[in-house]
Amino acid sequence: MLAGLFRRADRRRRTIRTLHQRIGEAARRPGLYTGLGVPDTVEGRFEALSLHVILVLRRLGQLPPPAADVAQDLVDSVFMQLDAALRELGIGDMGVPKRIKKLGASFYARAGAYGAALDAGDRTALATALARNVLDGADTEAARPLASYVEAAAAALAAQDLDGLLEQGPRFPEPAPEPAPATVTSGDH
Numbered sequence: 001m002l003a004g005l006f007r008r009a010d011r012r013r014r015t016i017r018t019l020h021q022r023i024g025e026a027a028r029r030p031g032l033y034t035g036l037g038v039p040d041t042v043e044g045r046f047e048a049l050s051l052h053v054i055l056v057l058r059r060l061g062q063l064p065p066p067a068a069d070v071a072q073d074l075v076d077s078v079f080m081q082l083d084a085a086l087r088e089l090g091i092g093d094m095g096v097p098k099r100i101k102k103l104g105a106s107f108y109a110r111a112g113a114y115g116a117a118l119d120a121g122d123r124t125a126l127a128t129a130l131a132r133n134v135l136d137g138a139d140t141e142a143a144r145p146l147a148s149y150v151e152a153a154a155a156a157l158a159a160q161d162l163d164g165l166l167e168q169g170p171r172f173p174e175p176a177p178e179p180a181p182a183t184v185t186s187g188d189h
Contacts, residue, residue, distance in 0.1 A: 012073065015070075015166055016070070016073040016074055016077050018169070019070070019074060019166060019169065019170070020074060020077045020078065020081070022169035022170060023049070023052045023053055023056055023170060024052075026052050026170065026172040027045070027048040027049040027051070027052045028045070028048070029172075029174070029175050031174060031176055032048050032149075032175045033048075035145070035175055035176050035177040036145050036146045036149055036175050036176075036177060037138065037142060037143075037145070037146065038135070038146070039135070039136055044134070046103075047133060047134040049078075050107055050110060051110075051114070051130075051150065052172065053074065053075075053078055053107075054107075054110060054111045054115070055114075055150070055153050055154055055157055055170075055172075056074065056157065056165070057071050057074065057075070057111065058111070058114075058115050058154065058157075059154075059157040059158065059160065059165065059170075062158070063161065063162045064162075066162075067162050070162065070165075070166070079100060079103075079104065082100060082103055083096055083100055086099055086100070106133075110129070110133050113125075113129040113133075114126065114129055114130075114150065117129060118150070118151065118154050123144070123147050123148075123151065124140060126150060126151070127140045127141075127143040127144050127147040128140045128143070130143040130146050130147055130150065131143035134146065145177045149173065149175050152173040153172045153173055156171040156173055157170055157171065157172075159171070
Protein backbone atom coordinates (compact mmCIF):
# COMPACT_ATOMS: atom_id res chain seq x y z
CA MET A 1 0.00 0.00 0.00
CA LEU A 2 2.69 2.51 0.94
CA ALA A 3 4.69 2.00 -2.25
CA GLY A 4 1.67 3.22 -4.23
CA LEU A 5 1.30 6.17 -1.90
CA PHE A 6 4.71 7.49 -2.77
CA ARG A 7 4.13 7.20 -6.50
CA ARG A 8 1.36 9.77 -6.37
CA ALA A 9 2.78 13.22 -5.69
CA ASP A 10 -0.47 14.87 -4.52
CA ARG A 11 -1.32 12.13 -2.08
CA ARG A 12 2.27 12.08 -0.86
CA ARG A 13 2.22 15.83 -0.16
CA ARG A 14 -1.12 15.56 1.67
CA THR A 15 0.17 12.68 3.77
CA ILE A 16 3.30 14.60 4.79
CA ARG A 17 1.30 17.77 5.43
CA THR A 18 -1.05 15.81 7.72
CA LEU A 19 1.87 14.14 9.53
CA HIS A 20 3.55 17.52 10.00
CA GLN A 21 0.27 19.02 11.25
CA ARG A 22 -0.22 16.23 13.80
CA ILE A 23 3.32 16.66 15.08
CA GLY A 24 2.70 20.40 15.38
CA GLU A 25 -0.49 19.77 17.35
CA ALA A 26 1.42 17.53 19.78
CA ALA A 27 4.08 20.22 20.19
CA ARG A 28 1.42 22.78 21.11
CA ARG A 29 -0.22 20.76 23.89
CA PRO A 30 -0.60 23.05 26.91
CA GLY A 31 0.85 20.48 29.33
CA LEU A 32 4.29 20.86 27.75
CA TYR A 33 4.32 24.49 28.81
CA THR A 34 2.28 24.43 32.02
CA GLY A 35 3.44 21.10 33.43
CA LEU A 36 6.82 20.31 31.94
CA GLY A 37 8.39 23.76 31.92
CA VAL A 38 8.84 24.36 28.19
CA PRO A 39 8.95 28.17 27.86
CA ASP A 40 5.86 29.54 26.11
CA THR A 41 7.94 31.68 23.76
CA VAL A 42 8.81 31.56 20.08
CA GLU A 43 12.02 29.74 20.98
CA GLY A 44 10.24 27.36 23.35
CA ARG A 45 7.68 26.48 20.71
CA PHE A 46 10.44 25.88 18.17
CA GLU A 47 12.14 23.57 20.67
CA ALA A 48 8.88 21.69 21.33
CA LEU A 49 8.26 21.25 17.60
CA SER A 50 11.87 20.18 17.00
CA LEU A 51 11.68 17.66 19.83
CA HIS A 52 8.54 16.03 18.43
CA VAL A 53 9.87 16.01 14.86
CA ILE A 54 13.11 14.45 16.12
CA LEU A 55 11.17 11.71 17.90
CA VAL A 56 9.19 10.89 14.74
CA LEU A 57 12.33 10.97 12.59
CA ARG A 58 14.04 8.65 15.05
CA ARG A 59 11.17 6.19 14.71
CA LEU A 60 11.13 6.50 10.93
CA GLY A 61 14.85 5.65 10.96
CA GLN A 62 13.97 2.33 12.59
CA LEU A 63 11.39 1.35 9.97
CA PRO A 64 11.79 -0.27 6.54
CA PRO A 65 11.32 1.55 3.21
CA PRO A 66 9.71 3.85 2.30
CA ALA A 67 10.20 5.28 5.82
CA ALA A 68 13.41 7.04 4.79
CA ASP A 69 11.49 8.83 2.02
CA VAL A 70 8.82 9.87 4.54
CA ALA A 71 11.55 11.17 6.87
CA GLN A 72 13.14 13.25 4.12
CA ASP A 73 9.79 14.67 3.06
CA LEU A 74 9.01 15.53 6.68
CA VAL A 75 12.33 17.35 7.14
CA ASP A 76 11.74 19.24 3.90
CA SER A 77 8.25 20.24 5.07
CA VAL A 78 9.48 21.41 8.47
CA PHE A 79 12.26 23.53 7.02
CA MET A 80 10.02 25.00 4.31
CA GLN A 81 7.66 26.07 7.10
CA LEU A 82 10.57 27.59 9.05
CA ASP A 83 11.70 29.42 5.92
CA ALA A 84 8.20 30.87 5.46
CA ALA A 85 7.99 31.83 9.15
CA LEU A 86 11.31 33.67 9.02
CA ARG A 87 10.15 35.58 5.96
CA GLU A 88 6.89 36.48 7.74
CA LEU A 89 8.97 37.84 10.61
CA GLY A 90 10.55 40.22 8.12
CA ILE A 91 13.93 38.59 7.66
CA GLY A 92 15.20 39.45 4.20
CA ASP A 93 16.03 37.09 1.38
CA MET A 94 19.74 37.32 2.15
CA GLY A 95 19.33 36.48 5.85
CA VAL A 96 16.93 33.54 5.57
CA PRO A 97 19.38 30.96 4.19
CA LYS A 98 21.92 31.78 6.91
CA ARG A 99 19.30 31.40 9.63
CA ILE A 100 17.96 28.17 8.12
CA LYS A 101 21.49 26.78 8.02
CA LYS A 102 21.98 27.69 11.68
CA LEU A 103 18.59 26.22 12.65
CA GLY A 104 19.41 23.06 10.70
CA ALA A 105 22.73 22.64 12.49
CA SER A 106 21.11 23.08 15.91
CA PHE A 107 18.25 20.73 14.94
CA TYR A 108 20.62 17.93 13.94
CA ALA A 109 22.82 18.49 17.01
CA ARG A 110 19.73 18.10 19.19
CA ALA A 111 18.65 15.01 17.26
CA GLY A 112 22.06 13.47 17.90
CA ALA A 113 22.07 14.28 21.61
CA TYR A 114 18.50 13.14 22.24
CA GLY A 115 18.90 10.01 20.11
CA ALA A 116 22.15 8.97 21.77
CA ALA A 117 20.65 9.40 25.24
CA LEU A 118 17.50 7.47 24.30
CA ASP A 119 19.50 4.70 22.65
CA ALA A 120 21.67 4.37 25.76
CA GLY A 121 18.68 4.53 28.11
CA ASP A 122 20.47 7.38 29.89
CA ARG A 123 17.81 9.61 31.44
CA THR A 124 20.42 11.88 33.03
CA ALA A 125 22.07 12.60 29.66
CA LEU A 126 18.64 13.16 28.12
CA ALA A 127 17.60 15.50 30.94
CA THR A 128 20.89 17.38 30.63
CA ALA A 129 20.41 17.89 26.88
CA LEU A 130 16.77 18.92 27.36
CA ALA A 131 17.70 21.33 30.15
CA ARG A 132 20.33 22.96 27.96
CA ASN A 133 18.27 23.15 24.77
CA VAL A 134 14.60 23.28 25.70
CA LEU A 135 14.51 24.68 29.23
CA ASP A 136 16.87 27.61 28.72
CA GLY A 137 19.75 26.10 30.64
CA ALA A 138 17.76 24.97 33.67
CA ASP A 139 19.38 22.38 35.90
CA THR A 140 19.13 18.71 35.00
CA GLU A 141 16.70 17.99 37.85
CA ALA A 142 14.20 20.48 36.42
CA ALA A 143 14.29 18.62 33.10
CA ARG A 144 13.63 15.14 34.51
CA PRO A 145 9.83 15.34 34.00
CA LEU A 146 10.39 16.41 30.38
CA ALA A 147 12.89 13.56 29.96
CA SER A 148 10.26 11.12 31.27
CA TYR A 149 7.80 12.49 28.72
CA VAL A 150 10.34 12.09 25.91
CA GLU A 151 11.06 8.49 26.95
CA ALA A 152 7.32 7.73 27.05
CA ALA A 153 6.84 9.36 23.66
CA ALA A 154 9.69 7.32 22.16
CA ALA A 155 8.15 4.14 23.60
CA ALA A 156 4.70 5.01 22.23
CA LEU A 157 6.16 5.70 18.79
CA ALA A 158 8.13 2.43 18.90
CA ALA A 159 4.81 0.60 19.03
CA GLN A 160 3.70 2.15 15.73
CA ASP A 161 4.52 0.89 12.27
CA LEU A 162 4.72 3.16 9.23
CA ASP A 163 1.07 2.63 8.29
CA GLY A 164 0.04 3.60 11.81
CA LEU A 165 2.21 6.71 11.82
CA LEU A 166 0.79 7.87 8.52
CA GLU A 167 -2.82 6.84 8.97
CA GLN A 168 -3.52 7.53 12.64
CA GLY A 169 -0.68 9.96 13.21
CA PRO A 170 2.12 9.67 15.73
CA ARG A 171 1.05 8.74 19.24
CA PHE A 172 2.40 10.97 21.94
CA PRO A 173 1.48 10.64 25.63
CA GLU A 174 -0.35 13.45 27.34
CA PRO A 175 2.33 15.74 28.80
CA ALA A 176 2.03 15.82 32.56
CA PRO A 177 4.52 16.52 35.31
CA GLU A 178 5.76 13.61 37.35
CA PRO A 179 3.94 13.39 40.65
CA ALA A 180 5.83 14.91 43.52
CA PRO A 181 7.37 12.39 45.89
CA ALA A 182 5.10 11.52 48.78
CA THR A 183 5.93 13.41 51.91
CA VAL A 184 5.65 11.93 55.33
CA THR A 185 4.05 14.20 57.83
CA SER A 186 4.39 13.76 61.54
CA GLY A 187 1.41 13.85 63.78
CA ASP A 188 -1.26 11.26 63.09
CA HIS A 189 -0.04 7.70 63.60
